[in-house]
Amino acid sequence: MNGFLYRLRDAIARFMYGRSGVDQLGIALLVAELVLSFLGGLIPLRAVGAALRLLSLVLTVLLFYRTLSRNVAKRRAENARFLQWWTPVRTGFRDVRARRADKAHKYVKCSCGTWCRVPRGVGKVELMCPRCGAKTIVKT
Ligand SMILES: [Zn+2]
Incomplete structure (x- = not known):
């Protein structure tokens, strides 16, 4: 069994070699996808629920596309743009929490x-x- 797991891990590592992999934007897509599909199941309006599930599917496809992409430079640039927007937002949230706690x-x-x-x-x-x-x- 262990030998199989090691071979599987090697195979995945070989497959992922030269590909973009999961970066911060990938994690954000994953979180957004989970939230959307969760909301989609929660909202009783069928049309809205379906739209949210569709959007969540689009994000999943995007996530897979980016993770498996061989255009590492382009994916890195996307991630950098995402971080440029996200880092101040995250810092803002942290500051608000710190002020409230003080x-x-x-x-x-x-x-x-x-x-x-x-x-x-x-x-x-x-x-x-x-x-x-x-x-x-x-x-x-
Ligand atoms: Zn001033």
Whole structure:
């Protein structure tokens, strides 16, 4: 049995050699596909459910196509474009979570878009934005 598994693993490795494989965009496609097919089964409207399942099928085909593609350079470029969009989104989510978890500080967004942190419970303070220097009075 073990010998068979090793041979199978070798065969897969040989098959995948020179192919793109699963990258971050591939994982995103897989997650999106699972979510869509899950939603498709959940929604009672038949037409919407069918549309979601179809979309999920399209993503599955795309995923397989990209994973098995021999045009590694092109797939890498796609993944880079995806990461360019996704990385700031992910960082944004992480920041929101961190601000929510931090009960010791109050977060104030400056008009320039910078988040400023003030300790809670110190009364009224004048806050100066570290980036643009704008001053605001903040109640903590
Ligand atoms: Zn500012």
